[in-house]
Amino acid sequence: MISASLNAYVAVSVLLFAIGLLGVLIRRNTLVVFMCLELMLVAATLALVAFSRHNGTMDGNVLVFFILTVAAAEVAVGLALIVALFRRRRTVQLDGLNTLRN
Amino acid sequence: MTLEALRLAAADNLWGAIMPELMLGCIALLLLGLEIVLPRRLHGVIPDVAAAGLLGTLLGLALNWSSVAVGRETFNGLLFHGTSGQLMRVFFVLSALFVCLLARVTLPRHTAPRVEFHHILLVVTAAMMLLAQSNHFVMLFVALEAATIGLYLLVGYFRGSTASLEAGLKFVVMGALSSGLLLFGIVLLYGVAGNPALPGHTTQALHFAELSRFLAANPDNFVASLGVVLVLAGVAFKIGAFPFQIWVPDVYQGAPTPVTAFLAVASKGAGFAVLMALCGQGGAFAAYGWLTTPVLTAIAAATLLFGNIAALTQHNVKRLIGLSGVSHAGFLLLGVIASAQTPMAAGAVYFYLFAYLAASFAVFGVMAHVAGQDDSEQELDHYHGLAKENPLLGAVLAIGLGSLAGIPPLAGFMGKLFILVSAFQAGARALLAVAALGVVISIYYYFGWIKAAFFETWTPPSGEGAGPARPERSPVTPVAAFVLGALALASIAIGFYPGPLGELLTLR
Numbered sequence: 001m002i003s004a005s006l007n008a009y010v011a012v013s014v015l016l017f018a019i020g021l022l023g024v025l026i027r028r029n030t031l032v033v034f035m036c037l038e039l040m041l042v043a044a045t046l047a048l049v050a051f052s053r054h055n056g057t058m059d060g061n062v063l064v065f066f067i068l069t070v071a072a073a074e075v076a077v078g079l080a081l082i083v084a085l086f087r088r089r090r091t092v093q094l095d096g097l098n099t100l101r102n
Numbered sequence: 103m104t105l106e107a108l109r110l111a112a113a114d115n116l117w118g119a120i121m122p123e124l125m126l127g128c129i130a131l132l133l134l135g136l137e138i139v140l141p142r143r144l145h146g147v148i149p150d151v152a153a154a155g156l157l158g159t160l161l162g163l164a165l166n167w168s169s170v171a172v173g174r175e176t177f178n179g180l181l182f183h184g185t186s187g188q189l190m191r192v193f194f195v196l197s198a199l200f201v202c203l204l205a206r207v208t209l210p211r212h213t214a215p216r217v218e219f220h221h222i223l224l225v226v227t228a229a230m231m232l233l234a235q236s237n238h239f240v241m242l243f244v245a246l247e248a249a250t251i252g253l254y255l256l257v258g259y260f261r262g263s264t265a266s267l268e269a270g271l272k273f274v275v276m277g278a279l280s281s282g283l284l285l286f287g288i289v290l291l292y293g294v295a296g297n298p299a300l301p302g303h304t305t306q307a308l309h310f311a312e313l314s315r316f317l318a319a320n321p322d323n324f325v326a327s328l329g330v331v332l333v334l335a336g337v338a339f340k341i342g343a344f345p346f347q348i349w350v351p352d353v354y355q356g357a358p359t360p361v362t363a364f365l366a367v368a369s370k371g372a373g374f375a376v377l378m379a380l381c382g383q384g385g386a387f388a389a390y391g392w393l394t395t396p397v398l399t400a401i402a403a404a405t406l407l408f409g410n411i412a413a414l415t416q417h418n419v420k421r422l423i424g425l426s427g428v429s430h431a432g433f434l435l436l437g438v439i440a441s442a443q444t445p446m447a448a449g450a451v452y453f454y455l456f457a458y459l460a461a462s463f464a465v466f467g468v469m470a471h472v473a474g475q476d477d478s479e480q481e482l483d484h485y486h487g488l489a490k491e492n493p494l495l496g497a498v499l500a501i502g503l504g505s506l507a508g509i510p511p512l513a514g515f516m517g518k519l520f521i522l523v524s525a526f527q528a529g530a531r532a533l534l535a536v537a538a539l540g541v542v543i544s545i546y547y548y549f550g551w552i553k554a555a556f557f558e559t560w561t562p563p564s565g566e567g568a569g570p571a572r573p574e575r576s577p578v579t580p581v582a583a584f585v586l587g588a589l590a591l592a593s594i595a596i597g598f599y600p601g602p603l604g605e606l607l608t609l610r
Contacts, residue, residue, distance in 0.1 A: 010293070017282075017286055020282065024275070024279050030271065030275070033275055034278075037278040040282035040286070041281075041285065043286065044282070044285040044288075044289045047290075047293065051289065051292055051296065054293075055292075055296030055298065055303075055307070056296075056298070056305075057296050057306075059240065059292065059307065060289075060293075062240065063239075063240050063243070066240060066244050070243075070244070070247040073247070074247070074251060074254075074278055074281075077251055077255055077274060078254070078271070078274040078275075078278070081254070081258050081267055082271060084258070084261055085264070085271055088267065089264065097272065099265050099268050100265055100268055100272075100352040100355050100478070
């Protein structure tokens with residue numbers, strides 16, 4: 001069986017995390033921003049599982065379940081807000097969010 | 103794992119130790135049950151049930167102040183019940199109680215349902231109480247997320263208002279980003295602290311004390327320091343510290359006023375409880391003081407300056423109080439930095455939080471009464487003539503703002519003094535100068551607000567192109583008058599006689 005090294009897993013997860021972080025900062029569409037936020041959580045999950053296997057402790061695997069739950073709750077609330085806002089503003093672009101200004 | 107091992111693991115599940123949190127959770131469910139069972143005309147009593155439940159929890163906390171669990175770890179090290187944890191529990195329950203009062207003023211003006219508001223409020227309060235006592239990163243993450251997701255809902259609570267929804271969405275994006283940073287920091291710490299190749303590696307890498315031991319054995323590990331910085335960045339988002347403060351003005355303006363108050367006081371308090379557990383004396387990151395102290399010092403200086411300077415130009419009082427809250431976070435950070443060296447600083451931080459609680463809720467109480475139908479438009483002009491028309495609200499506002507500004511002999515002054523003295527003892531001289539400058543700037547905008555309420559008279563707009571009329575003020579009910587008066591008196595009393603509270607706070 002071919003098994004990837006810990007470094008490979010961590011490198012992939014850091015890459016995923018960086019893509020997610022950049023996406024949140026750069027993209028202007030709220031749905032894409034949300035996908036990028038999820039990507040950041042998934043990157044953390046991947047690293048967690050890899051570390052958990054390498055270190056031989058179960059804590060990481062347990063935390064993954066909590067992360068999945070939290071991510072689902074977060075998306076549920078976020079999408080509800082996006083839908084409610086879309087009904088009023090007819091846009092999902094971040095630049096359209098300009099009610100609150102000085 | 104054998105049955106014996108499971109039994110051993112469950113041996114310190116001391117359910118009595120988290121009685122207050124369990125009680126709040128049960129009351130939250132009870133509220134939803136009551137909504138189903140009670141006839142519609144009796145639904146008005148449900149918010150009162152929530153307030154009564156909070157009062158009962160507060161009483162229970164006071165009666166069991168030094169219960170058997172204090173000073174112990176329970177639930178396999180997930181929780182640690184210390185004196186500071188007890189203080190923060192009282193802090194969150196008090197905040198929730200005052201939010202209930204503000205909700206009685208604000209919510210009836212809108213069509214939003216009231217039962218769910220109190221339900222979420224109680225759940226978030228319970229989560230924050232667990233967060234302040236967490237002793238393990240899994241507990242910390244779950245409690246923090248439970249509190250934050252509840253707050254997302256509360257910020258976007260006025261579904262009919264674009265401002266509230268927009269604030270909610272901005273808060274979700276920013277909050278989820280900070281959770282991502284925090285989580286990745288936790289993962290890095292977990293990975294490096296459990297690595298069998300490193301000295302002092304541990305099988306309980308997420309436990310604060312075990313992690314602290316590992317960090318002490320590896321004082322300059324790159325991955326660990328990256329994890330520490332990411333965790334601090336995640337927490338800095340929650341407390342609204344520079345450069346993670348961008349969400350503060352918008353979210354504070356768009357959120358319903360009671361939620362703004364909850365964010366400003368309880369959410370910030372929760373962030374600082376976490377910071378104290380991580381960076382304070384004997385905290386999880388104590389061995390990385392060489393890293394955390396400069397990082398926090400830079401953040402604190404920038405936060406103090408940015409918060410105060412940005413608040414100078416604000417005309418919307420919700421944005422103003424949000425940005426002034428940013429500068430208060432800077433002041434509290436000064437206390438956190440000092441607490442790594444001076445034991446007194448920890449007490450000073452908790453004292454400051456309580457003084458901030460009393461003063462903030464006094465101000466927010468007045469804001470809730472002055473605000474009109476549009477909750478996000480609360481201008482300084484709306485306060486013109488307030489002191490003449492309603493002397494009680496005027497006086498409470500003046501005392502609350504005076505305490506926030508740090509005018510002697512009010513409580514806020516004593517809080518600032520304690521923090522400055524402990525920072526002086528810890529030798530953070532440069533930061534002291536920045537903090538003093540911040541206080542001077544803050545007096546300007548706080549007094550601009552007091553001036554609007556006391557020395558300006560209201561002239562209704564007339565003629566073409568005149569601005570919109572001032573919103574109708576809510577009548578002050580006897581209960582609200584009593585609570586606001588008590589908050590103002592507390593700000594004065596703690597300032598004159600900080601003795602018992604001060605002594606209480608120096609205990610560890």
